[in-house]
Amino acid sequence: MDLAAWxxxxxxxxxxxxxLALTACGIxxxxxxxxxxxxxxxxxxxxxxxxxxxxxxVDLQWGYTGILSWGQSAFFGIGVYGVAxxxxxxxxxxxxxxxxxxxxxxxxxxxAGGAGWLSFWDGAPPFFVAxxxxxxxxxxxxxxxxxxxxxxxxxxxxxxxxxLAPWQWYRISGCLLVLVAIAAYVFTKSDAGRxxxxxxxxxxxxRYLGIRTARWxxxxxxxxxxLSAVAGTLYAEYAxxxxxxxxxxxxxxxxxxxxxxxxxxTLIGPILGTIFINYISAVLGxxxxxxxxxxxxxxxxxxxxxxxxxxxxxxxxxxxxxLPIPGRPFRGLLxxxxxxxxxxxxxxxxxxxxxxxPAARGSMPRAxxxxxxxxxxxxxxxxxxxxxxxxxxxxxIHRGEVVGIVGxxxxxxxxxxxxxxxxxxxxxxxxxxxxxxxxxxxxxxCVSLGVGRKFQTPSVFDALSVADCLHIxxxxxxxPSLWRSGSHLALPLPALRIAELTGLFSQLHVPAxxxxxxxxxxxxxxxxxxxxxxxxxxxxPTAGLTRAERTAVGxxxxxxxxxxxxxxxxxxxxxxxxxxxCDRLVVLHMGEILLDGTVSDVVESExxxxxxxxxxxxxx
Amino acid sequence: MLTHALDIVxxxxxxxxxxxxLLIIFGVLKIINLxxxxxxxxxxxVAVVATEFHVSLWYAIPIALIIGIxxxxxLEATVLRPLYARPLDTILATWGISIVVxxxxxxxxxxETQFAASPIxxxxxxxxxxxxxxxxxxxxLALVLGxxxxxxxxATELGLSARAVIMNEGLAQAMGINTRFVRFFTFCxxxxxxxxxxxxxxxxxxxxxxxxxxxxxNAFMLVLVAGSSVISLGWATLGLGGxxxxxxxxxNPIIGGLTIIVLSVLVLRARKTL
Numbered sequence: 001m002d003l004a005a006w007x008x009x010x011x012x013x014x015x016x017x018x019x020l021a022l023t024a025c026g027i028x029x030x031x032x033x034x035x036x037x038x039x040x041x042x043x044x045x046x047x048x049x050x051x052x053x054x055x056x057x058v059d060l061q062w063g064y065t066g067i068l069s070w071g072q073s074a075f076f077g078i079g080v081y082g083v084a085x086x087x088x089x090x091x092x093x094x095x096x097x098x099x100x101x102x103x104x105x106x107x108x109x110x111x112a113g114g115a116g117w118l119s120f121w122d123g124a125p126p127f128f129v130a131x132x133x134x135x136x137x138x139x140x141x142x143x144x145x146x147x148x149x150x151x152x153x154x155x156x157x158x159x160x161x162x163x164l165a166p167w168q169w170y171r172i173s174g175c176l177l178v179l180v181a182i183a184a185y186v187f188t189k190s191d192a193g194r195x196x197x198x199x200x201x202x203x204x205x206x207r208y209l210g211i212r213t214a215r216w217x218x219x220x221x222x223x224x225x226x227l228s229a230v231a232g233t234l235y236a237e238y239a240x241x242x243x244x245x246x247x248x249x250x251x252x253x254x255x256x257x258x259x260x261x262x263x264x265x266t267l268i269g270p271i272l273g274t275i276f277i278n279y280i281s282a283v284l285g286x287x288x289x290x291x292x293x294x295x296x297x298x299x300x301x302x303x304x305x306x307x308x309x310x311x312x313x314x315x316x317x318x319x320x321x322x323l324p325i326p327g328r329p330f331r332g333l334l335x336x337x338x339x340x341x342x343x344x345x346x347x348x349x350x351x352x353x354x355x356x357x358p359a360a361r362g363s364m365p366r367a368x369x370x371x372x373x374x375x376x377x378x379x380x381x382x383x384x385x386x387x388x389x390x391x392x393x394x395x396x397i398h399r400g401e402v403v404g405i406v407g408x409x410x411x412x413x414x415x416x417x418x419x420x421x422x423x424x425x426x427x428x429x430x431x432x433x434x435x436x437x438x439x440x441x442x443x444x445x446c447v448s449l450g451v452g453r454k455f456q457t458p459s460v461f462d463a464l465s466v467a468d469c470l471h472i473x474x475x476x477x478x479x480p481s482l483w484r485s486g487s488h489l490a491l492p493l494p495a496l497r498i499a500e501l502t503g504l505f506s507q508l509h510v511p512a513x514x515x516x517x518x519x520x521x522x523x524x525x526x527x528x529x530x531x532x533x534x535x536x537x538x539x540x541p542t543a544g545l546t547r548a549e550r551t552a553v554g555x556x557x558x559x560x561x562x563x564x565x566x567x568x569x570x571x572x573x574x575x576x577x578x579x580x581x582c583d584r585l586v587v588l589h590m591g592e593i594l595l596d597g598t599v600s601d602v603v604e605s606e607x608x609x610x611x612x613x614x615x616x617x618x619x620x
Numbered sequence: 621m622l623t624h625a626l627d628i629v630x631x632x633x634x635x636x637x638x639x640x641x642l643l644i645i646f647g648v649l650k651i652i653n654l655x656x657x658x659x660x661x662x663x664x665x666v667a668v669v670a671t672e673f674h675v676s677l678w679y680a681i682p683i684a685l686i687i688g689i690x691x692x693x694x695l696e697a698t699v700l701r702p703l704y705a706r707p708l709d710t711i712l713a714t715w716g717i718s719i720v721v722x723x724x725x726x727x728x729x730x731x732e733t734q735f736a737a738s739p740i741x742x743x744x745x746x747x748x749x750x751x752x753x754x755x756x757x758x759x760x761l762a763l764v765l766g767x768x769x770x771x772x773x774x775a776t777e778l779g780l781s782a783r784a785v786i787m788n789e790g791l792a793q794a795m796g797i798n799t800r801f802v803r804f805f806t807f808c809x810x811x812x813x814x815x816x817x818x819x820x821x822x823x824x825x826x827x828x829x830x831x832x833x834x835x836x837x838n839a840f841m842l843v844l845v846a847g848s849s850v851i852s853l854g855w856a857t858l859g860l861g862g863x864x865x866x867x868x869x870x871x872n873p874i875i876g877g878l879t880i881i882v883l884s885v886l887v888l889r890a891r892k893t894l
Binding site: 068117118121122123124126127128130131132134135138139142145146249253256257260290291293294296297298300301304305306308 | 652699702703706707708709711712713715716717718719720723724726727833837840841844872874875877878881882885886888889892
């Protein structure tokens with residue numbers, strides 16, 4: 001398909017120079033401060049730096065992706081014990097320790113991947129992963145305790161370690177933290193990081209954009225487990241003894257608390273939160289250990305209720321309100337980002353944006369019979385036990401055809417659309433898209449066969465900008481980069497056209513949550529069209545729109561079908577709209593097809609009149 | 621053989637008593653109450669105080685129940701009510717409550733293990749074996765509690781409201797059911813059942829501030845497997861608790877301690893519904 005592309009000036013773009021400068025700054029701060037600190041402070045901060053690395057792992061999963069992992073401590077513990085067991089039982093020395101660390105990292109990845117597989121099935125409630133990860137440290141602790149002398153059981157496992165000075169550990173842990181933080185920063189700003197946020201914001205939409213969300217989440221959990229395990233392996237060398245408290249449930253919950261207090265979804269918040277709380281704990285904890293924990297608990301409850309995004313974002317907002325940064329216009333908390341002044345981004349190839357298409361496609365008088373069948377539905381059935389919601393549904397949709405499904409409420413219209421967009425939904429029969437059966441294919445696989453589904457209520461990614469939403473919609477065509485942030489957005493012509501007609505181009509950097517209802521609908525339609533679907537499923541596209549907007553949608557659908565050869569299947573109640581837009585109507589009643597014919601066939605049908613349209617037809 | 625069978629049914633009874641409060645909160649409020657373990661500990665320390673004042677555990681139990689209602693009422697109004705719109709955050713907030721309660725207990729009673737006097741120390745003879753009388757009594761109590769719950773849910777107006785809230789909260793509210801009161805009442809009842817359970821298990825466990833933690837995760841898994849039905853909870857405790865007893869007896873007590881967690885997660889994954 002023809003693609004038009006432009007390079008919007010994305011503010012999120014990271015330059016290599018900036019990343020290198022940040023890294024150099026961070027390492028510089030660590031090296032300079034290591035010379036200034038006392039032994040005690042260096043020791044406390046070294047430990048805090050190791051823990052902060054794990055807090056980053058918690059934050060990437062929870063803050064960015066919405067996976068609440070209570071059990072990150074277990075992976076840290078696996079790292080600690082990997083090194084401890086290798087060094088204690090198989091001879092000291094670096095190669096053995098590194099081997100132990102590698103095995104531990106692999107084990108952590110395996111356990112985390114398994115936990116992800118257990119947690120993320122379609123329809124799993126979001127808290128389920130919290131329960132599964134809750135159990136991992138419990139299992140870890142029991143396994144260590146039952147290990148006898150091999151794991152040291154409850155008395156801990158001491159092992160030979162290189163004897164480094166506190167300031168050396170400070171430098172090692174500090175540099176590790178800086179490198180991990182920078183890598184995490186680059187990752188969250190990358191195309192892949194954007195997908196994680198999209199999953200957090202609206203997982204269903206992601207699935208119907210062809211993104212394998214479960215795979216992404218499992219992969220992220222495994223990667224974060226490896227990161228935590230690596231931090232654990234180094235921490236083991238620092239601590240010189242392995243103990244279950246490094247992998248137990250309490251530590252796991254502490255990591256979540258530090259992340260929440262610092263500010264989930266920001267990287268700097270959890271890092272500062274972890275360092276700050278650990279430092280204060282070490283200072284105060286000696287004299288008032290229980291009181292200090294009590295205070296932490298109270299603050300935690302307070303923050304969860306009244307300051308759910310944490311302290312760092314709060315302080316940031318407070319600072320920006322008190323001290324507007326010179327040179328930048330003052331922005332109130334509620335003001336939306338300024339839309340771009342020009343309607344079209346600079347450097348856009350206007351030729352490819354114009355709706356004109358090769359002339360050959362313009363006039364195509366085609367008889368239906370000659371056209372290829374895009375959607376082939378045969379005897380499809382959907383049952384819940386003995387209740388048949390759909391029975392014996394058979395019809396075809398041809399290339400470039402607009403078909404309306406009408407029928408009274410409860411007729412099975414939305415169920416049918418769901419069956420077409422997710423091959424695991426129908427109980428019997430067969431649906432083929434472009435000749436390939438969708439039987440037992442996931443929604444994502446149906447997308448790759450060419451099914452594009454737009455939901456009834458606008459379903460976009462509220463926290464992301466319009467440009468980012470469109471980027472996400474393209475990501476299933478091209479695997480997103482883990483470190484690069486694409487500034488180049490290529491859209492197929494139909495999507496581009498919608499974006500142009502509805503003024504989305506002038507709002508590319510506006511968060512989707514700030515869009516008006518109609519514009520949000522347009523954005524979602526543009527996202528679905530960015531998938532290059534051969535069949536577009538629309539559930540009541542005119543619901544909640546004004547009359548003028550309805551007419552615009554109608555002509556848009558005609559253009560998609562006639563010029564871009566996209567087949568459209570739409571559910572609609574508005575008979576006037578259906579009459580002007582659809583080539584054919586399928587009438588559903590009680591889960592069965594009552595009639596399948598041209599619009600006039602249906603409107604004139606006595607049967608249809610009696611079951612559904614009733615007097616309404618006479619009125620129109 | 622008979623001993624094993626008794627172990628299975630009495631263990632199931634104990635688990636049932638411990639998990640019941642969690643179940644009704646999860647069923648009606650749809651929230652994960654991690655403060656459950658702290659409520660168990662509160663009940664445990666009520667029994668400790670009762671022992672110090674030479675009061676029988678039988679009197680400590682209703683006191684624990686009342687304390688549970690009061691604590692539940694305070695927490696529902698101050699912590700949970702602002703969070704009903706953010707169900708995931710209630711996991712965090714209830715864990716925060718748990719930390720606060722456990723630290724308060726530690727500040728007052730210290731960290732060391734405490735003991736509460738058991739009202740019944742004897743054993744009864746069943747056939748040719750003798751068995752702990754207290755465990756048998758707990759089993760009976762579990763059955764009575766289950767029956768009361770079934771009665772409350774099925775035969776009272778409040779139970780009907782609660783069932784309506786379980787099925788469709790928005791609709792229940794639209795029908796004029798005071799969902800706010802149903803939530804308040806349910807949380808108080810769940811907290812009270814937890815503190816009572818904490819007092820009831822004191823003759824069988826050692827009492828320390830974190831005594832509720834090992835029970836929490838098992839109780840949770842049982843509740844998730846059972847859904848929101850007090851009757852299914854009985855089957856779940858019997859099946860999974862029974863498996864735990866068998867694994868602990870015939871294989872290894874440490875693996876036995878993990879049986880409920882592991883089996884539940886697998887059951888939930890295979891069933892694909894909660």
